[in-house]
Amino acid sequence: GNSVTQMEGPVTLSEEAFLTINCTYTATGYPSLFWYVQYPGEGLQLLLKATKADDKGSNKGFEATYRKETTSFHLEKGSVQVSDSAVYFCALSRLSNFGNEKLTFGTGTRLTIIP
Amino acid sequence: EAGVAQSPRYKIIEKRQSVAFWCNPISGHATLYWYQQILGQGPKLLIQFQNNGVVDDSQLPKDRFSAERLKGVDSTLKIQPAKLEDSAVYLCASSYQGALGPLFGQGTRLTVV
Numbered sequence: 001g002n003s004v005t006q007m008e009g010p011v012t013l014s015e016e017a018f019l020t021i022n023c024t025y026t027a028t029g030y031p032s033l034f035w036y037v038q039y040p041g042e043g044l045q046l047l048l049k050a051t052k053a054d055d056k057g058s059n060k061g062f063e064a065t066y067r068k069e070t071t072s073f074h075l076e077k078g079s080v081q082v083s084d085s086a087v088y089f090c091a092l093s094r095l096s097n098f099g100n101e102k103l104t105f106g107t108g109t110r111l112t113i114i115p
Numbered sequence: 116e117a118g119v120a121q122s123p124r125y126k127i128i129e130k131r132q133s134v135a136f137w138c139n140p141i142s143g144h145a146t147l148y149w150y151q152q153i154l155g156q157g158p159k160l161l162i163q164f165q166n167n168g169v170v171d172d173s174q175l176p177k178d179r180f181s182a183e184r185l186k187g188v189d190s191t192l193k194i195q196p197a198k199l200e201d202s203a204v205y206l207c208a209s210s211y212q213g214a215l216g217p218l219f220g221q222g223t224r225l226t227v228v
Binding site for chain 1: 119121146148155156157158159160163171206208210215216217218219220221222
């Protein structure tokens with residue numbers, strides 16, 4: 001079946017550090033890939049997405065490239081801020097046997113940025 | 116554009132009681148999802164609607180959970196009777212086309228004591 005594996009947290013970085021959160025997936029065919037962010041006490045927000053191989057999704061300084069050869073979608077940011085502290089979820093969307101899009105999430109990575 | 120609306124935001128009930136959650140999706144979104152997010156875990160899909168029909172409820176505990184989507188718009192999720200392990204955040208999401216990524220509401224935090 002489809003699955004998403006994220007690096008385990010928590011991750012603690014200093015402000016302005018470089019961020020990488022690893023995400024790999026298992027799926028047949030060509031899923032769409034997403035990163036969602038969840039700030040404390042809030043729901044999930046779509047951060048970025050990529051729908052085909054070699055696509056790069058980007059938003060708010062975050063980037064992730066869809067790598068089919070390594071089945072990966074790692075999240076990166078060049079210089080993190082305290083406001084980036086949140087839980088980050090990698091997810092994939094794939095057509096189910098019923099013909100509907102089915103979203104599968106990773107377990108999440110908690111990121112804390114210290115001033 | 117208004118987002119996905121959910122109510123209530125918080126609910127505390129005793130075990131064996133019943134509870135209902137409400138969701139109003141983004142206008143025009145045909146697909147509606149209910150997810151359960153237990154503390155420290157990723158969201159787990161409970162049920163997915165396409166308009167007012169169920170397309171996936173394989174992980175819904177049907178002995179105690181039920182959901183409906185009348186007229187293909189609003190949806191309610193009910194738990195009866197609740198168990199301690201149902202304590203979680205219940206997230207509603209909607210999408211126009213799945214490949215674009217569902218958009219989520221703020222969720223309802225349920226505590227069963």
